[in-house]
Amino acid sequence: MSPTTSLSLAGKTALVTGAATGIGRAIAQMFAQAGARVVVNHLHQPEASRAVVRAIADAGGDAFAIDADVARAAEVRRLMDEAGEVHILVNNAGIIQERAFLDTTEEDWDRVLDVDLKAVFLTSRAALPGMVARGSGVIVNLASDLGILGREMYAPYCAAKAGVIGLTRSLAREFAPHGIRVNAIAPGPVNTAMVSLENMSPEWMEKELAIPQHRVAEPEEIAATALFLASDLSRFYCGQVLGPNGGSVMP
Numbered sequence: 001m002s003p004t005t006s007l008s009l010a011g012k013t014a015l016v017t018g019a020a021t022g023i024g025r026a027i028a029q030m031f032a033q034a035g036a037r038v039v040v041n042h043l044h045q046p047e048a049s050r051a052v053v054r055a056i057a058d059a060g061g062d063a064f065a066i067d068a069d070v071a072r073a074a075e076v077r078r079l080m081d082e083a084g085e086v087h088i089l090v091n092n093a094g095i096i097q098e099r100a101f102l103d104t105t106e107e108d109w110d111r112v113l114d115v116d117l118k119a120v121f122l123t124s125r126a127a128l129p130g131m132v133a134r135g136s137g138v139i140v141n142l143a144s145d146l147g148i149l150g151r152e153m154y155a156p157y158c159a160a161k162a163g164v165i166g167l168t169r170s171l172a173r174e175f176a177p178h179g180i181r182v183n184a185i186a187p188g189p190v191n192t193a194m195v196s197l198e199n200m201s202p203e204w205m206e207k208e209l210a211i212p213q214h215r216v217a218e219p220e221e222i223a224a225t226a227l228f229l230a231s232d233l234s235r236f237y238c239g240q241v242l243g244p245n246g247g248s249v250m251p
Contacts, residue, residue: 007231010035014230015079015086017041017070017123018093020048022192023142026219027090027226028052032061034227039083040065041093070119080126088138088230089127091120091164096194098204101155109156116160120167124182128175135179140229141168142222143186145245153204161186165241172239183229183237188245189216212247 014031018024020042028038029052038056040063042049049065056063068079070093080086094116097108120141131137146154147161168184175182189208208216225244228234243249 007227007233008035009088009227009230012087012230013037013039013083013085014088014090015039015041015083015123015127016090016092017119018043019090020045020052020065022194023187023190023219023222024090024092025052026223027092028063029056029059029061030220030223030227031088031090031230032056032063033059034231036062036088036230038063039086041070041079042067043069043093070123071114073122076119076122076126079123085130086127087131087134087136089123089140090226090230091123091139091141093119094142094194096154096157098153098201100153104155112156113160113163116157117163117167120164124167124171128171128180131180132175132178137175137180138230139168139171139180139182140226141182141184143168143184143241145186145188145243145248148186148241148249151207168241169239176238181229181234181238183234183239184241185222185225185229186241186243186245186249187217187222188243188248190222191216191218211245215246217244217246 014036016024016028019028019040028040032038040049040052053063053065066079066082069075141164143164144161146158147165150158172182222244225242
């Protein structure tokens with residue numbers, strides 16, 4: 001297949017943050033199936049990350065895990081040093097919190113913004129010099145449909161994900177002349193441990209399911225979009241926000 005019609009990631013190293021579980025795990029496994037060498041970033045999840053690496057190896061792929069807090073600059077520098085040359089960066093790590101705005105503390109705000117937005121800044125800043133030097137690279141940022149829609153009780157999360165979209169577009173404009181593609185994914189509800197009745201109220205789940213498809217996505221459905229954006233099939237995508245969301249947002 002020619003480069004313009006291939007989903008192959010052979011010869012590429014992909015760093016996926018927050019890859020021990022959920023969407024990140026699905027992306028890591030799908031990228032490995034496409035031929036990438038995958039760096040499985042996680043934060044203090046040794047057993048889960050080992051399970052991802054083992055699953056990839058059992059399927060004939062190549063992966064290794066690095067424990068690092070991507071919301072901390074020193075940790076990100078260490079992560080990049082240990083990862084080596086990174087051709088594809090997927091900024092997936094994220095947290096969510098359901099809390100009334102007037103009950104949201106400064107600590108709540110900082111924690112969500114650090115993980116969901118600042119980390120994207122730190123990892124991108126660390127990966128881009130190498131991409132610029134090579135004249136090629138891909139960054140895929142995980143935003144959310146709530147970064148477009150907004151949602152009561154989720155102010156820090158919505159603000160962070162809206163910020164991810166803005167940062168994506170800014171980086172896309174600045175680095176496209178260097179052969180680097182930066183795009184985002186804004187999923188709707190996804191079947192992960194983070195999005196469950198254990199962490200969310202029934203009212204939240206009711207709103208999440210009030211979409212045309214009336215269901216949550218499986219992580220692999222989001223990973224498929226990430227694979228497309230990482231591959232040569234998306235060579236003319238620049239600063240775009242793709243929405244595997246079941247119809248929650250229709251631009």
